[in-house]
Amino acid sequence: MLLEDFYEAIKIKDIRASAEYIAENIDSSDISSILEDISSRNELNVRVLDNDGMELYRTNQPYDRIIDRLSAADVRQLYWEAMRSGGLLFKRYEQAAPSRPQNGFMPSPPKNPMQTIVCVKVIQKAGDQTWTLLLGSSITPVDATVKTLRVQLIYATLILIAAAAFLAFILSRGIARPIIKINDSAKKLAKGNYDVSFNGTGYREIMELNETLNNAAKELAKTEKLRRELIANISHDLRTPLTMITGYGEIIRDLPDENTPENIRVIIDEANRLTRLVNDLMELSQLQSGTQQLQISRFNLTDVAKQTIERCAQFTKKDGYDITFSSDGDAWVEADELKISQVIYNLLGNALTYTGKDKTVAVSQQIKDGYVRISVKDTGDGISPEHIDNIWDRYYKVDKTHRRAALGTGLGLSIVKSIIQMHDGKCGVESKPGAGSTFWFELKLAEQ
Numbered sequence: 389m390l391l392e393d394f395y396e397a398i399k400i401k402d403i404r405a406s407a408e409y410i411a412e413n414i415d416s417s418d419i420s421s422i423l424e425d426i427s428s429r430n431e432l433n434v435r436v437l438d439n440d441g442m443e444l445y446r447t448n449q450p451y452d453r454i455i456d457r458l459s460a461a462d463v464r465q466l467y468w469e470a471m472r473s474g475g476l477l478f479k480r481y482e483q484a485a486p487s488r489p490q491n492g493f494m495p496s497p498p499k500n501p502m503q504t505i506v507c508v509k510v511i512q513k514a515g516d517q518t519w520t521l522l523l524g525s526s527i528t529p530v531d532a533t534v535k536t537l538r539v540q541l542i543y544a545t546l547i548l549i550a551a552a553a554f555l556a557f558i559l560s561r562g563i564a565r566p567i568i569k570i571n572d573s574a575k576k577l578a579k580g581n582y583d584v585s586f587n588g589t590g591y592r593e594i595m596e597l598n599e600t601l602n603n604a605a606k607e608l609a610k611t612e613k614l615r616r617e618l619i620a621n622i623s624h625d626l627r628t629p630l631t632m633i634t635g636y637g638e639i640i641r642d643l644p645d646e647n648t649p650e651n652i653r654v655i656i657d658e659a660n661r662l663t664r665l666v667n668d669l670m671e672l673s674q675l676q677s678g679t680q681q682l683q684i685s686r687f688n689l690t691d692v693a694k695q696t697i698e699r700c701a702q703f704t705k706k707d708g709y710d711i712t713f714s715s716d717g718d719a720w721v722e723a724d725e726l727k728i729s730q731v732i733y734n735l736l737g738n739a740l741t742y743t744g745k746d747k748t749v750a751v752s753q754q755i756k757d758g759y760v761r762i763s764v765k766d767t768g769d770g771i772s773p774e775h776i777d778n779i780w781d782r783y784y785k786v787d788k789t790h791r792r793a794a795l796g797t798g799l800g801l802s803i804v805k806s807i808i809q810m811h812d813g814k815c816g817v818e819s820k821p822g823a824g825s826t827f828w829f830e831l832k833l834a835e836q
Contacts (some may be wrong), residue, residue, distance in 0.1 A: 399527050400478060400505060402430050407476070407509045407523055410434070414519055423447050432525035437463065439518040454481055454504045455524035455788055467520050470508040477508040501812055503527050566594045570601065577601075582609035586772060626665065629658035669804065675806035682724040682810055686834050689719045689728065689760060690753060696732045700740070708747050709740055715753035719760035722834045727807045734800025735827050737764040744824065755833065763828040771819040777815055780805040804829065 406426050412421055414436070423434045427447040433669040435455050436445040441463060446456075458466070470477035481504045504526050511519040566589055586601040636655050639646045674680045694713060701711045721728070732751075739749040744767035752763045771779060780801050808815045808829050819825035 396505075396527050399525060403432060403478075403505060403507045403523050403525055404476075405447075405520060406430050406432065406434075407507050407590050410436075410521055410523075411509060411511045414521075415513065420445060424449075430525065432523050437520040437522070439516070441520075444519070453524070455506060455522045458522070463520065463522070466506070466508045466522075467510065467820065470510050470520075475510045479506045479508070480504070481506060498682075520740075547787050553686075558791070563591070563594075564720040566598075570594070570597065574601065577605055577608070580612075582606075582612055597778045622665070622669070626662065629661045632658045668800075671803060675803065675810070680810075682727065684722055685725055686720060686722050687725045689721045689723075689762070689831070690715050690717070692729050693732055693751065693753060693762060694726060697736065700733065704740055709743075710748045711736065711751065712748070713751045713753075716755055719753060719755055720834045721760065721831045723811050723831060724807075727810075729747050731804045731807050731829060732764075735762075735764040735829075737800050739764045739768075739825075742766055742768040742825070744768050758833050759830045760833055761830045763826050765824060765826040767824045770821045770823050771817065771825055773819050776817060776819065780815070 393795070410419075410423065410426065413419060413571075416422060419436075423436070423445055424447055426432075427449045431449070433449055433453055434445070434447045435443060437443050441460055466477065466479070469479075481550055482502065504524055507521075507523040509521040509523075511521055512814050513519075570586055573584045573586050575811045582605055583775055584605055586598040587596070588606070633655050638649050640651055671680075693715075697711050697713050704711070736751070737750065743749055746767055748767055750765045752765070754761050754763070804827075805815055808831075811831060815827075815829040817825055817827050
């Protein structure tokens with residue numbers, strides 16, 4: 389029904405346009421030619437009657453002539469219906485299609501009657517002059533045309549569906565292939581194969597996903613490597629004091645004369661070292677998980693730095709270490725005093741571990757633009773540029789040869805970074821190979 393309705397709508401539109409054009413040119417001296425031209429081009433018949441019902445013009449095209457068979461009473465009835473409809477009326481007429489006998493037999497009744505659209509338009513000009521315009525056009529039979537169009541539409545639809553399905557298949561394979569490769573690589577990554585590479589190609593989003601997953605694999609590989617190194621280093625740090633504790637304990641047990649205060653002191657010192665290592669591991673885990681709370685107070689950072697340096701100097705003086713301190717005045721801050729003293733202690737421990745043969749460490753304090761900076765400088769081998777960004781990482785170690793810390797446990801830098809970040813401060817390192825390193829942190833000065 390859709391094609392029939394569409395055809396009828398187009399036909400009515402053409403008839404309406406023809407009626408409007410004739411009404412505009414009804415006074416033309418060439419109206420007869422105009423009517424014949426419109427009748428020929430649009431396949432319709434036209435009649436024009438005056439106010440008294442007298443016929444003024446009639447076309448003679450060989451189309452459906454139902455308007456010629458209308459009686460005067462029919463025309464008058466159509467005129468009044470058009471007036472009640474605003475001067476324009478469309479009316480449908482049906483009539484049996486003509487049939488011819490076939491082989492002497494009576495023809496069968498037509499399946500579809502012929503239909504004609506009759507347009508009635510009342511034309512009123514200046515004065516009392518009125519014309520009645522009748523236009524008639526057949527809209528059937530169009531079954532053959534409709535069937536042809538329907539068949540063509542079905543074929544076109546089937547072709548388009550097949551083309552769309554083929555295109556969808558090609559596109560889906562192009563999209564799915566790299567995703568399948570990525571999924572296979574992701575399964576390998578999940579099993580711990582961090583050397584896997586994501587090489588899916590195609591759309592921009594696939595390429596971005598490849599890059600993201602490759603970066604994730606690299607980070608996981610680096611983390612796994614650093615984790616193993618940390619375990620090895622911690623195992624070494626645990627094994628050394630445990631070995632000494634066991635050895636000295638066996639000496640005291642087996643040799644009564646060796647039960648001396650010096651041997652007991654070695655056992656106590658190594659036990660304390662184990663305790664500090666375990667405490668540092670627990671504290672680092674708590675800091676990075678955010679479970680520790682700061683105890684904020686106002687205190688003199690310069691005095692805290694001096695006191696921490698003095699305690700460290702007492703522990704290391706016997707080994708020949710020299711720690712100096714310089715400041716440009718007292719600096720007051722609002723922070724967790726215990727945590728900040730731990731930061732200074734850890735930086736000192738790192739500097740004492742990696743300083744040069746002169747065994748000197750210089751600590752300085754500078755106040756500038758509302759901030760105070762504490763710097764700890766050693767005279768060691770320095771750090772190459774490619775290691776600077778990773779030096780604060782939890783598992784990172786520049787010197788792959790394990791070196792026992794002169795003071796502390798070797799986890800100090802990670803703890804320093806976590807504590808300073810909790811205080812919304814800054815920390816950093818300045819270093820060149822062969823020129824030593826300077827580790828520093830900054831805090832905001834307290835208001836006066």
